[in-house]
Amino acid sequence: MKKTILFTLLIAASFSCKEDFINLQPISEMNAGTFYKTEQDMNQAVMSPYASLQALYNQLYIYVGEVRSDNTTFSWVPGNSKDMTSIDNFGDVLLSDNSFVTNLWNNAYNTILRSNIVLDKIEDVPFTDPKLKEQYKAEARFIRALTYFYLVRIYGDVPKVDHELSVKEAYTLGRTPTQEIYDFIVEDLKFAEANLPASYAAVNKGRVTVGGAKGLLAKVYMTMAGYPLKKGAPYYALAEAKALEVINSPQYSLVPDYKALFDPNQKNGPESLFEVQYKKGGTGTGSPWNNDFAPRFSNKEVVLVGDKSGFNAPTPSMSNAYETGDPRKAISMSDGYVSVPGGVTVNEKYVKKYYDVSFSGSDNNNNWIELRLADIYLLYAEALVRQKKQLDVALTYLNKIRQRARNSTGGSASVLPDYAPFSSDDAFLLAIEKERRVELAFENHRWFDLVRTERAKPVMIQEQQVQNGFSPSAWNDNMLLFPIPLQVIQSNPDKIKQNPGY
Template sequence: MKLHKLTLASLIFLSAGCTDFLDLSPRDTANVGNFYRNAADMQAAVDAAYGMLASPGEYSYAYYNVSEVRSDNTFNWEGGGNLPDAELDQFKMSSTNEIIRLMWIDTYRGILACNTVLEHIGGADMDDALRQRFIAEARFLRALKYFNLVRTFGDVPLVLKETKSVDDGYSQVRVAQSEVYAQIIADLTDAASTLPVSYSGKDIGRATKGSAKALLGKVYLTNRDFAKAKDVLKEVIDQGNYKLLADYSALWPAANANNEESIFEVQFKKGGTGTGSSFYNNFSPRNSGSSVIQIGFAGGRNIPTADLIAAYEAGDARKAASLSEGYTDNVTGKYVADPYTLKYRDTPFAEGDADNNWMVLRYADVLLMYAEAVNETTGPNAEAFDAVNAVRKRAKLAVLPAGLSKAAFALAIEHERQVELAFEGHRWFDLVRTGREVAVMNAHFKAPVVADFNAVFPIPQTQIDVNPAGIKQNPGYTF
């Protein structure tokens, strides 16, 4: 389901009239009565919710910053000053940081798109089976968006209806994380009961039963409900339609998107339509000219740290497929030791317009989550070892040593997730989920830089300014 012009038109329609508050403010409703009438209208509305995943405030830009750059895995080239990238990277964030403002705005725009589908689809003249599938897709997408919000900001407004007036927007207040998670679980449980196991043709890339169950497993794991996480992740494994690709490097070519290991990806499509991805431009080494990427600017973002490079064991096949420690300058012929990720290589149509998707969920992630859930439930039994060792064998590594304690096995999974899923948006949230973010990050900085309150980000000041009674700042952030 590569993005297309219909999606762009839908996004414009759905976001018309938005203000900065929550970005749940009402759309221009002049043509609403003539829309949402049939299956084609509703597909355009559902596609708009998918399309928002590719916005700067979701997976195109903000997400890799809050999930990877925030961690010990990567950093951004701008190491000084008050640039939003540097603030986030160095734990000096203010509430006016542009990255978190974008994330809040665009994610709530995506939630608006989901709520719009759910509000209007009951009155559309369409096949009921397709109606139920679209409802399930909208609920999956809403759950994913809320999961990213609640992990990033903690308590957030929980909006489940289409926002139809300015007063509706201003009335929203932050609610407890537990309430948000309860809704996420309800949405994913409903979606998993309805979504198909797979699609064909142009529908490949839409949310499936496996997508909903894999995300639900991650949600349960985050909530430390390990028994439920274990059960639902085992259901994904037992579906039998996902597998580890034999060659780790085969995961990343744009031409091999939505492969047998993929469970859910954010779809991008190059070609001058505004739906391409900018990852390879953004992640190529700054000042590398055309030595790494031949078209457009090299951004120097999401750069592998020395800690990440050192984390790969000798002989790990994933290292050469995931990163390069430098490049040969095509002008001087000299080697430049400036590392960058290789996972998002493609030849752009123009600057910031490539075909690389963003992998949200894949089977290796499920296997490692399953091993973690089993370990936390019963200790490291044979099933847990088998799940981790399957991932290690694909990487051409020896199996884990037998007899590991529960604590040692947990650290082995943490290490495996770091190198298996590097640059894919998991590391920071993994550390927070396991309560390891302060210890790991202060070891990374070699100084007491990170405190407990940094587990969540500051609430954007723009949200507090327009609703100071309902939107309070997170503890620890004073500017």
Template structure:
């Protein structure tokens, strides 16, 4: 089968589709060009690949904006101040102008623009027909929903744009209410569930190229996550939680995936026999993977991944005799709290997830860091040329989301939730539990998905963000000096749970957007 490779060079080839990358950076919501590209079915397939390709840098920024923001990491520069410091420290004044925050907004909307252009052409152009057109619509709407979920979880209210617009039109669209954003997300995912196959087989243009394309099972899993996120607490802010109590809707979808029921029937997913095997570069696209982003090493760094570099110190790469740096000279996020507080000594996942320091040229650095995706067998010729896929969602997450419903007595009970976790705990070398509560389940998720950029969003939707983070801050960021000084803003308040609207967006259309409280 042929992979869908994430290639931004492909996007530049589609100049009339979405402009070159420089143009996308200048106009993050829209480019304004009228496409003259879609003439054949092969053109549509290339355009579909371009929509996928725009996700290439997604995991790199998620490491910083989600994993580092949580209690899984504490990353403070030893020299000067780096762009990740304000994120680690919840520094309100600096986050408004932070490049990571600005890039998340701009990149998500760039992907949305490509998706909107594709959908408009599918509606107006007859080159893609029948089941091919139906499936392209499902794939595109899945990706658009994925981006809007990312936006609403980071910023709360955001502009809702469902068609290609020129910059002058974009400048008239205010931030939509969170419920309005969710309405589009849910509609898109319901279409994706109906339109997408459970799996891909065969060959041919746009037909069953398979590996890397989204499926109905992926759409069901993402929609279940949407319902869980919506059901989370509001914290008194215009954030992703609406306290909507839609656990029953999530439970139905999760049952369909687990039990292979519903129409269309979900593909058969299963857990891998060992935890390490999930992330092996020789076992990618395995039975546990529901949706991942595809990369290959092609010698130029245009098709490879680089997300694992964000958390690995340069010295570790040198100790592995890799001929290039990680690219993160100063960002050495430690995970001491996760390492020493959450994992037990017998948990087999800890050794896969966390490297306990390293020695290079006789110098030892004792700080732990995430290494689960780093494997020399997947190295390329540069730090952006790794042949390592990024798993966005896997079957273990489906099982744990089902348990999340059960601990709330929806579709089960705390006892059945504990039983649901038994295969995961057995794989990790741990005994079964007889019951579990929500905080305990979130710790189980923390250990299972460490380094996969899920922790912050888990804390948010569970209602544990403020209590967990404020307790962690006291442990991980003790005062120094006299009078005492701290790195992280304390106490953490609800207003800081969202990111601010980037200053570049506020400046581009003065008076259009209101800023999130606290900034």
């Protein structure tokens, strides 16, 4: 139906009653319209955009952040699923009616809708504590900014929606220029930075803090400095300054053991700036990745409970990117498994970073770490190198990542020696790129790193040649963006035009 096409505007926000922050149980849609009366109502209302993030991180962001890159592929696809293979294989035609591309758009705008509902309704609700009202607004604006940050990197120009729209308004919207979307993101994050607390009591652990806003702002500035806006040195300086604020905060420190970062019993730890919250137990809020990433035809050698889907499998080049003895490899992935029964070695790579024993089906306890301190260290080092300043400091922060890695479970003093000073800035930047790849593997960073640094073309041509016989002459920079969903264009063809090449 036409009314459901654009932005899923008629999908009502679901709100949460809570014993703690991650018990996300929606109340009925019928009650939502008369729900906004008290501070407590708004506290539950602001849970809705948080909950909405789960649908985006379950699979959709993984497809565009990892499978699109040289990090992962599909070890198994159901039937002849062009929707999946065309994201992975640049030789296949990525169509505008791709179900994953469409679902990502709809779920992202649903998340924005939920944030906007909070921002629209909260002004009429009396608060005894004005700071608390600003905090709730800041949380909604952070989630809106985070969602737009994904949208603008995936689709380019996208409609800017800053309030709850009527259906009539929705059909008047066109695409907003990328620069204006980034300005909007920065404005939201600056408000969030000014109004979020540094931490929360245990019952609210997992809500975004000022550190999360600063960290995301640093990342946004780094992206604005690179492709496609190419704002250069002034924005690398902004990223440097904001990253340093996070680094200097006593709130954050590197977890001594890399393996502990992904322990589902140690969530929201001292390295984490922002995590998308999940909780297993049959409530519909568990995470699926341990099951989704397991080889499709494995038995209980890989996962003990639930199905196996065989997607997001590491590529050979990802496996080879780890230096010999790097403990992060064994923690993050495996090159195969030994079948039971049979004892046969099956050479099928899979991600093991998100291991947990499912409650049932695909119901695990892992959070998704969207921002963490190691990411900020590496962005800080890169920002310094790109400004050709304090190269010794940049080297220090690059080596801090390697030091933590070699001291982690399975490491030793003989592996991952510190980098020596580099002979050129280009060599330094390639080392940072490599370290980001192995440190942040399978965390949705790789594709966006390649695009912003203008490394996607050479890296992906080489990867696609090896994996799919892709011809370098077939590369087109249009591949750096995804198509606008066909349904969205059909809903407003005069205002919303397709990206070039689709």
